[in-house]
Amino acid sequence: MRQIFIFIALLLLCGNQLVAQFNSGRINNMGGGGGGTSKMQRDTSKHEHEPDTLTLTYRILGEPTDYKLDSSVADFQTNYLKVPSSYTTLGNTGSAAYNMIYTPRMKPGFDAGFHAYDVYSNSHKDARFYYTTRPYTELQYLVGSKQEQVIGLSHTQNRTERFNFAFDYRKINAPGYFRSQNTNHDIYRFTARYQSKNKRANTYLSFYYNKINGGENGGIRSDTFMSNSTYKQRKTIPVNLGNDASTTYAFFGGSIPVKSNYRETGFLIQQQYDWGRGDSIHVNDTTDYYKYNPIFRVQYTFNYQNNNYEFLDSSPDTTFYSSHYNFLPGDTVSAKHQWKMISNDLSLIQFPVLGNLGHFINIGARFESLTGTFLDADINFTNLAVHGEYRNKTRNQKWDFSARGEFYVVGQNIGDYGFYGMLKRHINDFLGDVRLSVSNVNKEPSYVFKYFNSTNDAWYNTSLSKENITQLQFATENKKLDYTLTANYFLFTNYTYFKDYYHSDQYNSLFNLLQITFSKKFTIKPFNWYVDIAFQQLHGNGPLNVPTFWTRNRFAFEKRLYTNLNLMTGIELRYNTGYYADDYSPLTGQFIYQNAAKISNSLPDIAAFANFRIKSFSAYVRAENLNTFFGDNNYAGPLYPYNNFAFRVGLRWWFIN
Template identity: 30%
Template sequence: MTLRLYVSLLLFFACSLSYTPLRAQISPTTSTAEANPFAQAAKDTALQKKKNTDWDEAPARIQYTYYNSEVPHYFDSSLLFFHRNQYTQPVWYKDLGNWGTTARNLMFTTNTRPGMYLGYNGWDVYKYTIDSLPFIHTTRPYTSFSFMLGSKQLQWVELMHTQNINPRWNFTFKLANNVSDGFFNLQRTSGFNGFFSTNYKSQNERLRTKFGIIFNNFKQDENGGIRNDSFLTEPLYKNRISIPVRFDNQGIAATRSDVYNRQRNNLFFLENSYAWGKKDSIYNNDSTKVTYSFTPRFSIKHVISLEHTRHQFTDGSPDSVNYLYAGNFSFKVSDTLKSVQNWTSLDNKFSLNTFLGKDSQQVKIEAGIGYRKDFFRTIAYIPNIKDSLFNFDNVYLFGQIGKEALKPQQWTYLANASFFFLGQSAGNLNVSGTLSKRFLNLGQITLGAMQSINDPAYYTQKFRTNFFELNNSFAKQTTTKVYGRLLIDRWKLDVSLSNQLISNYIFLNSDQHFEQYSPAFSILQLAARKRFTFGAFDLDNEAVWQQATNNAPVHVPVLMLRHQLAYKLPIFKGRLDAYLGLEGRYHTAYYADGYSPFYNQFYYQDNILINNRPELSAFFNFKVKRLRAFVTGDQLQQLFWTKNVMQAPGYPAPNVYLRLGFNWIMMN
């Protein structure tokens, strides 16, 4: 185990010393959208305002909200899809054939965030972000510990702890660590992520504070992919680590590659708001208890955030053939090629807010101004050559009008806008709106639209190593999206339709150069999910159809399918919850994007067609009180077909392998 894994385990046992496991019951929960999109939100009555003594005696209840939202969420304790929830990418993501490697979404997406940014989005799916931070309220200390082991030294551990210091102040932290050697030579990965969040509300409910610290750290050894996928069917290479790879300068005896990518990302933010409004005292039926009520009418809010990202590419034994796209170089044996880019962004914004309507149906109107300063630094690593330093100042306006459905059958509507009017990013904007409502005995309907104009990623315009420098000048990219979703509870049917219109699209071509495709093109996507339940059997089906137009430099599989059949086992007369099941995934043949280690980026190619067999897995999930566990066999189709599924040209999926893990919830 790594040192970080030991540290995480020690923290876990330190937190658990004061606990008596399995004493209190968790409040009703809803499953995640991945687990069950048809579940109704549970109502938690323990969060009504009480005196401190009453709060201390309340039964265990826990709920959380996300940043910029007051809609309550509840932790998922379901079992049917538990084997999917252990540090995996969303269902349609594809990595490079090893746990924690750079990944891309087979459902086409593009960046729509206004303002400048560094780029390097290959690890975004694993990151903690400000929008994913939970701000929790719990009446008991709550700890969640997850652990997983798998083939080829796969290890993953996650620890989350949260507790309320008092009824108005909570803190939460989470740590996650993963390592995996992989089935193929020189493809080891590691990641260490975590966050700390706290939220505070004053006794009179006027002052509110949210604070968070996030860190993400990823590293992957680069082997350049296998030299030929025909090796996958040759008996000589039954042991996959012996298959020749592109970056094998050290031979198959090496355990670490001379070529690697590494990224560190840190974020700090602090939000303070102070409100004025109507205060009231509410008595119970016999007038023995009184609760304080406050309805905000006007508030001021200030948010400051500081984000730093560092990306490093290192080639310890560069080969001139690999860098012909940049020029003709003659490397010495002692040479090391490096590219290190840093981005620091300081964002400071102030807003005025007003609230209209009753407490549970309040409409929030926000308007504000923000100032952002972005620093970009590329380290030269060349004697007598200065680092590349650039800094940019930007000023922007932002606003929001919205009402959330805090009670059943209420309308939810939200409109957001941000516009940069001064600085390098002048002209950038993002405008979006959604409208949603859940209808009794029917389901939920959601409609939305979005328009964005955003700067190109910095590294697509300026890329520098200690041997060469590449510069480009690109126009801003524009994206227009309209979408709708229909959720019918009675039929257990979830259908969504979206269309994206994109122009000035920036991509990496097969010659390892960035290009901009100016004509507008659209991506139409239709997704559907249907569940059938008959007796002890559960059949879950998903399908996605998507199509790009106008000869755009985008390749996506036209059709993607996922099916899961599970059987609820009657173990110990129902005293033990358990599911046994099979899952299959398939997508139609297409020219999958290749992967460039030099940019840590996928690139467009139309020479290699990826035509895979369906992927199969089997699982056994079981639950004893608040302990959930799973055993999963992945890539089982290789029991029938020898060749590995190809994730990208040169990057096969693993062999048949086993994963087992558990999640243990403790509450005092």
């Protein structure tokens, strides 16, 4: 605890300094309502700005659109925890999780198949490349019941007009309410971008390291313990794994007797060289701005990934392994899948309309080399894929059309392909945006479905065919009326899944899923009602279980008080209809299909909250799982109950230098 008190003291000290600095800064819309999306002020010239103004934007790879940071305090889940509210965990912060609003993986090519902890991890896909006129730093700290703690640190700055770097770190540490449930994650990211003086060459660098330590207890041994007054202290309830092992807690260490131990490292560097037309723009009497408009671009991308997925049980429970995995364990049970991939991608890009980087044609090829290492064997293979994209995002922002495809012509994944098409139209400010899209992917099942081994057993499934998934989507977004509506229609063929704790299977017949999601903010000042609803209906007998209805409702009082206090306080309710929620296999790290135990929670998850922002300081105060005062604990899955009542305080500071 000593380190924690020292850290809090440092944060408070920094907080006083940053508030003083931010008081002198000029930030647009920072005094708006607590539920609004606040934007950093744009410096129109990007060269001459007042000493205390800030321009802060970012981009992601392959997307020509600039994005801005959101300083809203409206959504604790998304803005602070960075875990969507529709995700369900195994009951503890940082534990294995999946989305109840079903989202299939629609990407061709090789996939190891370990995704239970993806929601906490970084990837190149969500890497941010910033532009900022002044150094920007953000600090986060959360403390909750049972010694739960989350720390976040972000910093970005432009060393020169042409070079920017950014660093992010996130620590998630939660011992949990039940035995052998500890989680201890360290998530790192570094990004940088560089542009040559003549603006013809650009370099983007992305690095991440995900260190995941997820405690696995296999669930409690019986539901009856939850209603037994002898076990009001949840740590005394017997669990299936790690029941008799000793667990030590430390914020920067500690021991987890049964755990999924994932290490994911990614390094990507993308280099671009442009041919086009440059021009000097006269800003004022002392400043000229040199602008370069590319016509043709050569782009090279190097990508290295080293992913190590391990499971370790140092004191295995004989009964659990014999009944669920059909083997008698030794002194330890472990499993290991390590994958290394090196890929080289060369793309040629043309911009048909001078000055519009959102209108381009991209064709290219990618060569991949992969190596897999297991406890008893190694494997090597290669892939060659070709890809292309046509994108036309008009300058007036009214039309956005995209068509892209990818096809594996040689290698282990030969025959894999993916196609995506999208048409978006901004009608007007009152009617908003409408988007139509279609996607189709044909891919090899993830490798974990085809082979898995541990210290006690190994199995192969060589009869799997390629999966095929089609998605048709209609979506509309209206900022004026403050709602979004999305309708998805999925078609599945050769759907691959785990039929039990250790074996995969494939459903060869066609089945489909209709999915409609709706979000809306209703306002009667100073009260707001935020509603999120999802409806899902399965057609056919496919081995996929989803709740028919899922909803989250936040009833909030929001108002700006005094000069700088933006307050949002109210009640949050989250509920889903009963369904056969997925079970979880700790050894393989997979959610598995089951139709024996239906999860029907009688009460919604209830939380009371008070969120507020004072200039550059935000705070989230939450009392969660209030429903446990009126009824039994809700369940995430078979034998996986949610926590008891929990109290959380989250703090967020940001400042400019």
